[in-house]
Amino acid sequence: MRRRTLLGCLIAGLGFGWADDEQIWKEYLAWYRQQPIGISDLSTAYAEHLKSLGLDAGTVRERLNVVERLSKTRRAELHPFFFDRTYSSGAPRFNTAPNALLVETVRDLKPGRALDIHMGEGRNALFLASKGWDVTGFDFSEAGVAAAKRAAERAGVSVTALVCRHEDFDFGRAQWDLVVMSYTWVPLRGADYVGRIIESLKPGGILVFEHMMDDSGSPGAAPWLPRPNELLRVFGRLRIRRYEDVRARADWSWREERVARLVAERTPVPPDVLDR
Ligand SMILES: C[S@@+](CC[C@H](N)C(=O)[O-])C[C@H]1O[C@@H](n2cnc3c(N)ncnc32)[C@H](O)[C@@H]1O
Structure with a gap:
């Protein structure tokens, strides 16, 4: 009985885009590291991305709130990906000659x-x-x-x-x-x-x-x-x-x-x- 309840919750969760904060943050990191370096408004771009996955407006808003909150305390996790984006851009924004x-x-x-x-x-x-x-x-x-x-x-x-x-x-x-x-x-x-x-x-x-x-x-x-x-x-x-x-x-x-x-x-x- 208990198993069925948990399974039911899982299916319902998947169906309605439910995820816990950790999952939301991980998905954001995975998306973030793929983004070209020129994007000025990442929040709007991420909202568009979530909508394109079929999530409803309320879920999108909730996820953006989680991302905004965790970005304050876990910003350091974004740093390597920020530089990955810089180096993958194909248009260096720095002097490529030796110092x-x-x-x-x-x-x-x-x-x-x-x-x-x-x-x-x-x-x-x-x-x-x-x-x-x-x-x-x-x-x-x-x-x-x-x-x-x-x-x-x-x-x-x-x-x-x-x-x-x-x-x-x-x-x-x-x-x-x-x-x-x-x-x-x-x-x-x-x-x-x-x-x-x-x-x-x-x-x-x-x-x-x-x-x-x-x-x-x-x-x-x-x-x-x-x-x-x-x-x-x-x-x-x-x-x-x-x-x-x-x-x-x-x-x-x-x-x-x-x-x-x-x-x-x-x-x-x-x-x-x-x-x-
Ligand atoms: C402004 S870039 C300079 C790169 C290179 N030294 C140059 O002059 O072209 C800063 C570099 O520091 C790296 N970096 C920043 N924090 C780091 C850390 N905690 N551990 C390892 N690398 C880090 C970044 O990935 C990035 O490549």
Whole structure:
């Protein structure tokens, strides 16, 4: 009897488009990752999609409410798919040439082991590999890493490209002669990824960092946007070889932005300097 009741509920649910919040969210994620990057009003587009599946207006409204609510608390789950959409768009919205600061910095360096944090489509990793570096890169965007692998194959260079979140990546200790952080979105505040990155550099190893900055001064600014002079403090255990806070066309933007650039070396800084 009980089985029949449950089965009845299931059939009724399927018939009327019933689903629990988790299911609704999963279906939204599956839809979201397939959408072209240019869509400005995702909510309307998703409503149209649900209607095209035959759901009635009330059910569509309920599902949109669930998606809106969960998007606030589970936004991070959308991030890899946002970048998948970017890399699958066929029309790159970023500079596809290697980062100029990186090109300039490695000109006089002897190639060694390099790590490209959040490699995206691998524009920097491929450049380094073409210059003789032994390169590992990782990113949580499957589409980005797949594109990087394809590009490496086309270019006839070897790059180790991994799908991984920085939260899970084993940076190791004293592993890398060069670490590249090009528009990485790695939080500079609130989690000690930076400490792990510093530890992963070999003595004498070089860090190259470039990113748009927070220009709002707001306390709620995204943790991956450096604030004025913040990099000098965050990477203060390294010897800062170059630091710039400039207005420039950022690699990941269409407009001029406030951009931070840093080149630093893992050379011990006297502790009394850090204490000051
Ligand atoms: C603005 S893009 C920069 C890509 C590349 N470094 C470049 O300069 O072209 C930021 C990259 O960070 C990746 N990303 C963001 N958060 C991540 C995380 N928690 N773990 C792994 N990758 C992440 C995204 O997938 C995206 O490819």
